Amino acid sequence: MIKRVAIIGLGTMGPGMAARLARGGVEVAAYDISAEALERARNMMATANGVLDALGIDAPAEGAADVRFTDDLEDAVKGADLVIENVPEKEEIKASVYKQIDGMISADTIVASDTSGIPITKLQAHISNPSRMVGMHWSNPPHIIPMIEVIRGEQTAVETVETIRDFIRSLGLLPVLLKKDVPGFVENRVLYALLREVVDLVERDVIEPEDIDTCVSWGIGYKLAVVGPMALLDMAGMDIYHSVSSFLNEDLCDRKDVAPLVRKQMDAGKLGIKSGEGVYSYTPERIAELQPERARKLVAIRRILEGRD
Numbered sequence: 001m002i003k004r005v006a007i008i009g010l011g012t013m014g015p016g017m018a019a020r021l022a023r024g025g026v027e028v029a030a031y032d033i034s035a036e037a038l039e040r041a042r043n044m045m046a047t048a049n050g051v052l053d054a055l056g057i058d059a060p061a062e063g064a065a066d067v068r069f070t071d072d073l074e075d076a077v078k079g080a081d082l083v084i085e086n087v088p089e090k091e092e093i094k095a096s097v098y099k100q101i102d103g104m105i106s107a108d109t110i111v112a113s114d115t116s117g118i119p120i121t122k123l124q125a126h127i128s129n130p131s132r133m134v135g136m137h138w139s140n141p142p143h144i145i146p147m148i149e150v151i152r153g154e155q156t157a158v159e160t161v162e163t164i165r166d167f168i169r170s171l172g173l174l175p176v177l178l179k180k181d182v183p184g185f186v187e188n189r190v191l192y193a194l195l196r197e198v199v200d201l202v203e204r205d206v207i208e209p210e211d212i213d214t215c216v217s218w219g220i221g222y223k224l225a226v227v228g229p230m231a232l233l234d235m236a237g238m239d240i241y242h243s244v245s246s247f248l249n250e251d252l253c254d255r256k257d258v259a260p261l262v263r264k265q266m267d268a269g270k271l272g273i274k275s276g277e278g279v280y281s282y283t284p285e286r287i288a289e290l291q292p293e294r295a296r297k298l299v300a301i302r303r304i305l306e307g308r309d
Ligand SMILES: NC(=O)C1=CN([C@@H]2O[C@H](COP(=O)(O)OP(=O)(O)OC[C@H]3O[C@@H](n4cnc5c(N)ncnc54)[C@H](O)[C@@H]3O)[C@@H](O)[C@H]2O)C=CC1
Pocket: 008, 009, 010, 011, 012, 013, 014, 031, 032, 033, 034, 037, 085, 086, 087, 088, 089, 090, 093, 096, 097, 114, 115, 116, 117, 137, 138, 139, 140
């Protein structure tokens, strides 16, 4: 039974995750190597809790449902049933965290990585008890998106996977179990196939970024929230998919490297919202509006999809 969770890394993903777990009645300790990130995460709790209220995810009847922030790694992980590693997507940074916590946790502690796609089989080579390591891939924003991928590495015990799956279910969230530990797992393989194609279409000057966003959000995206892609094959008809894919598949983008458009923006320091410019430009006022605006819409859609509105 998982009662105490430690979250390591409080950047984009950690704070929302901490708020959501605390709402599930677990004791949450949150740690980051950066004092600035810790402070920012602390300040984000009120916003995240407001969103959770709007989603109708109630605080437990007992317990504070609060997050305990700490700048001491050992204090965060000691006595934890589950440690969720949430540090940048670089194997060497993740490996150094596993090495640090190895002597601080018990043999029973489960270590989960929120990696976007580094195979768990690779990551578990850096920890002394690989049978207790598992992939637990949340989706951004983690306090709103209910699906979590669960990935078993070659050395992960079946029991570890089952414990995490049951824990996710007990929070009222949706675990999706992968049968194989493939790079990018499933969610990001699908997303990155889409992103490769849209970047290519913009690069080939087939369409403007604003127009492809309208096309995908109001065409495919809106529909996919209600009809999953495999069900969509049945809705469209296998004969249609057969005909179209027979001439279209060979024309789809299949580049193996990172697209020049993305490399150019990276080299210019245009990273998106975090630097004020990426595909689009953002004023500080627009940045302040965007997150609550998107959260409000995602909450409204989720409530409808769950049949609550
Ligand atoms: N950003 C996204 O949309 C998603 C990211 N992920 C994955 O989650 C993980 C974290 O991603 P983000 O939150 O986006 O990263 P981020 O870069 O926003 O935050 C990472 C945090 O880790 C901290 N950190 C760095 N080294 C550390 C260490 N040794 N000990 C403790 N803290 C340390 C940093 O100070 C920073 O606050 C990555 O593996 C990423 O691929 C998963 C789902 C979605």
